[in-house]
Amino acid sequence: MIRLSALNKYFDQHHVLRDVSLEVEKGQVMAVLGPSGSGKSTLLRCVNFLEKPSSGRIEIGSLSVEVDKADNKAVMALRAATAMVFQQYNLFKNMTALQNVMVGLTTVKKMPTSEAKGKSLRLLEKVGLGDRMDYYPSRLSGGQQQRVSIARALALNPEVILFDEPTSSLDPELVGEVLAAIKQVAKEGNTMIIVTHELHFAREVADTVVFLDKGLIVEQGDARQIFHEPKEERTRRFLDRALRPFVYQI
Amino acid sequence: MYELLDVQAIFTNMPKILSRLPVTLGVTFGAMLVSTAIGLTIALIKVYKVPVIRHMAGFYVSFIRGTPLLVQLYLVYYGVPRFFDYLYRAHGWFGQINFNLIPPVAFAVGAFAVNLGAYLSETIRSAIETVDRGQFEAGISIGLTRGQLMRKVILPQALLGILPNYGNTLISTVKDTSLIFMISVVDIMGQSQIIGARTLKFFEVYISVSIIYWLTCILLARILSELEKRARVYERKLVE
Numbered sequence: 344m345i346r347l348s349a350l351n352k353y354f355d356q357h358h359v360l361r362d363v364s365l366e367v368e369k370g371q372v373m374a375v376l377g378p379s380g381s382g383k384s385t386l387l388r389c390v391n392f393l394e395k396p397s398s399g400r401i402e403i404g405s406l407s408v409e410v411d412k413a414d415n416k417a418v419m420a421l422r423a424a425t426a427m428v429f430q431q432y433n434l435f436k437n438m439t440a441l442q443n444v445m446v447g448l449t450t451v452k453k454m455p456t457s458e459a460k461g462k463s464l465r466l467l468e469k470v471g472l473g474d475r476m477d478y479y480p481s482r483l484s485g486g487q488q489q490r491v492s493i494a495r496a497l498a499l500n501p502e503v504i505l506f507d508e509p510t511s512s513l514d515p516e517l518v519g520e521v522l523a524a525i526k527q528v529a530k531e532g533n534t535m536i537i538v539t540h541e542l543h544f545a546r547e548v549a550d551t552v553v554f555l556d557k558g559l560i561v562e563q564g565d566a567r568q569i570f571h572e573p574k575e576e577r578t579r580r581f582l583d584r585a586l587r588p589f590v591y592q593i
Numbered sequence: 594m595y596e597l598l599d600v601q602a603i604f605t606n607m608p609k610i611l612s613r614l615p616v617t618l619g620v621t622f623g624a625m626l627v628s629t630a631i632g633l634t635i636a637l638i639k640v641y642k643v644p645v646i647r648h649m650a651g652f653y654v655s656f657i658r659g660t661p662l663l664v665q666l667y668l669v670y671y672g673v674p675r676f677f678d679y680l681y682r683a684h685g686w687f688g689q690i691n692f693n694l695i696p697p698v699a700f701a702v703g704a705f706a707v708n709l710g711a712y713l714s715e716t717i718r719s720a721i722e723t724v725d726r727g728q729f730e731a732g733i734s735i736g737l738t739r740g741q742l743m744r745k746v747i748l749p750q751a752l753l754g755i756l757p758n759y760g761n762t763l764i765s766t767v768k769d770t771s772l773i774f775m776i777s778v779v780d781i782m783g784q785s786q787i788i789g790a791r792t793l794k795f796f797e798v799y800i801s802v803s804i805i806y807w808l809t810c811i812l813l814a815r816i817l818s819e820l821e822k823r824a825r826v827y828e829r830k831l832v833e
């Protein structure tokens with residue numbers, strides 16, 4: 344379970360998140376939708392303190408953090424409870440696929456090397472990359488790199504996995520393999536928050552949806568309800584535009 | 594008959610000059626080693642923007658880059674003993690050190706390390722900053738501490754980035770150590786001057802020593818490019 348209560352974030356005067364409150368049940372997937380610049384990335388980055396939120400409360404499992412009182416220990420605890428999958432994959436370029444997945448286990452969790460290696464290899468196999476374990480990121484395609492980064496996120500058994508537009512940097516023909524891996528991870532009962540522009544995908548995997556605009560939650564609730572009969576006009580317009588079949592303009 | 598030079602003397606004196614090659618290489622490698630530690634420390638101070646010390650580091654780098662190496666060599670050679678002598682006499686600190694017992698070569702290594710450290714710090718700092726921000730964030734998000742992140746992810750990539758620069762510095766340093774005879778360290782250059790003065794075959798001896806410098810630099814360049822090739826395994830691009 345993860346719960347955010349009245350989360351606010353300012354960049355100087357710019358109020359980027361406004362009293363954001365949301366809750367994701369254990370094992371559920373929440374999709375965060377919204378136009379560009381609405382604060383979706385900032386929201387995810389505040390959860391693990393890549394950005395320090397200005398005020399509010401973050402609860403993950405039994406951990407509860409009042410953000411303006413958060414000390415280093417609380418921040419490290421939040422980071423241990425979460426994992427992030429980035430748009431740009433952000434694999435460590437000086438490590439092989441296997442080392443990328445292992446490093447958190449051996450360095451952060453102090454797991455013995457052989458055990459960490461076994462676990463990492465199983466995770467790489469799960470995302471279909473067992474045969475690429477000794478490849479450096481520069482020799483993997485974008486889709487493969489993103490799947491390694493999903494394995495890296497899974498390795499630390501986080502309470503919640505945060506995905507920030509995991510397919511937005513990929514060539515169209517590579518999107519499918521990554522979405523399939525994410526769907527697999529979702530099916531295994533992981534709690535996840537996904538920021539995505541792939542609405543068809545969101546409709547498939549998400550249990551709940553949050554629609555964000557200018558840092559404000561415009562609408563949130565059951566995914567089926569929001570996709571089929573959104574209450575808010577702004578949500579409806581966004582979904583209409585985004586789900587409308589793509590038309591080439593000449 | 595009048596000869597341009599005594600070709601034989603070029604070769605007969607070479608072994609005697611070569612016997613001092615360990616001094617030249619020792620000062621070079623010693624200084625590189627110490628300067629790497631200095632450069633890394635200064636670079637990290639700048640990257641982490643450590644208050645106050647950061648400005649002292651900036652002052653140090655600016656001073657070193659703005660003064661000649663030979664002057665720095667003299668400053669260290671004459672200044673350091675004076676400084677410690679003052680501290681002892683005025684404050685009773687560190688005890689009385691007999692600087693006559695410290696071989697001049699130690700001052701040479703010290704001066705070169707201080708000099709190279711300033712230049713290296715800038716190179717290392719900019720190399721750290723070229724490692725993309727995303728890898729910092731990924732490291733932080735899986736719970737690595739800043740130190741672990743530096744050691745395991747950022748520095749290995751940054752140091753690889755400076756390898757060519759590092760190699761060039763090493764080769765320049767081999768040549769620049771020819772200054773250390775000025776503080777009476779007998780390196781290959783110093784030995785050449787001594788032999789030249791004794792035999793009056795200055796031209797021949799300087800030809801010998803240039804050949805030695807030249808071959809040393811060629812050999813080092815070979816070794817360095819081989820090392821670099823090995824270190825770069827992970828940068829090979831997608832081949833399939």
Ligand SMILES: Nc1ncnc2c1ncn2[C@@H]1O[C@H](COP(=O)(O)OP(=O)(O)OP(=O)(O)O)[C@@H](O)[C@H]1O
Pocket residue numbers: 354357359377378379380381382383384385386
């Ligand atoms: N480090 C920063 N400093 C100042 N402003 C920032 C910073 N990061 C984001 N912002 C601002 O915060 C707002 C929200 O940005 P954010 O990246 O969270 O949007 P987003 O919903 O993820 O957009 P996109 O769909 O384009 O990724 C934007 O107006 C952006 O300019």
Ligand SMILES: [Mg+2]
Pocket residue numbers: 383384385508
């Ligand atoms: Mg974003």
